[in-house]
Amino acid sequence: MTSRRASHRGVSARFRGDVSPEELVGRNVTVDPSGCWIWGDDPEKYGNTSTPDFKIVVHRFVYETLVGPIPAGHHLHHKCEVKACCNPDHLEPLTPAEHSAAHRESRAESISSPA
Numbered sequence: 001m002t003s004r005r006a007s008h009r010g011v012s013a014r015f016r017g018d019v020s021p022e023e024l025v026g027r028n029v030t031v032d033p034s035g036c037w038i039w040g041d042d043p044e045k046y047g048n049t050s051t052p053d054f055k056i057v058v059h060r061f062v063y064e065t066l067v068g069p070i071p072a073g074h075h076l077h078h079k080c081e082v083k084a085c086c087n088p089d090h091l092e093p094l095t096p097a098e099h100s101a102a103h104r105e106s107r108a109e110s111i112s113s114p115a
Contacts, residue, residue, distance in 0.1 A: 028058075029086065036085040037062075043084045062086040075099045081106060 028049070029037045039047025039058045047058030063076055066088045070076060074093040078085055085091075094102060 031087075034080065035087060036080050036082045036090060037087040038082070038084045039086050040084055043082050046083045047086055059086040059091060063088045063091050067091075077102055 028047075029039055032038055032043075036043070039049075049056050049058060059078070060070065060076055063086075064070060070093050074095055076091045077094045077099050078090060079092055080087075080090040082090070
C-alpha cells in the first residue's frame with residue numbers, strides 16, 4: 001500500500017483508537033529543560049513516524065490531537081525554533097507569509113545577538 005502523509009486535517013481522529021497521544025509521546029519523546037518535547041535523537045530534524053498506511057509528521061499529529069485542526073492554508077511554526085519539538089504549547093498556526101516573517105525576524109535576532 002502506498003504511504004500518504006498524515007498531516008492533513010482530521011487525520012489524528014483516525015489514529016485515536018490505535019495509538020493514544022500519551023503512548024505516542026511517552027514512548028518516543030524526551031522533555032528537555034526548556035520544555036521542548038523532542039522526538040527522536042536529532043533536534044534539528046522534524047519528527048516523522050509511520051503506520052502501515054500513513055507517514056506521520058509528528059508535530060502536526062500531536063497538535064491536531066491535543067489542540068485541534070490546523071487551519072487550512074496554515075503552517076505550524078515552532079516558537080522554540082526546535083524542529084523536533086512536538087510540544088503543542090511551542091507550536092502556533094501561521095499563514096505562510098506570517099511564518100516567513102517569523103523566521104526572518106528570528107534570523108535577524110540571532111545575527112544581532114552575540115554568541
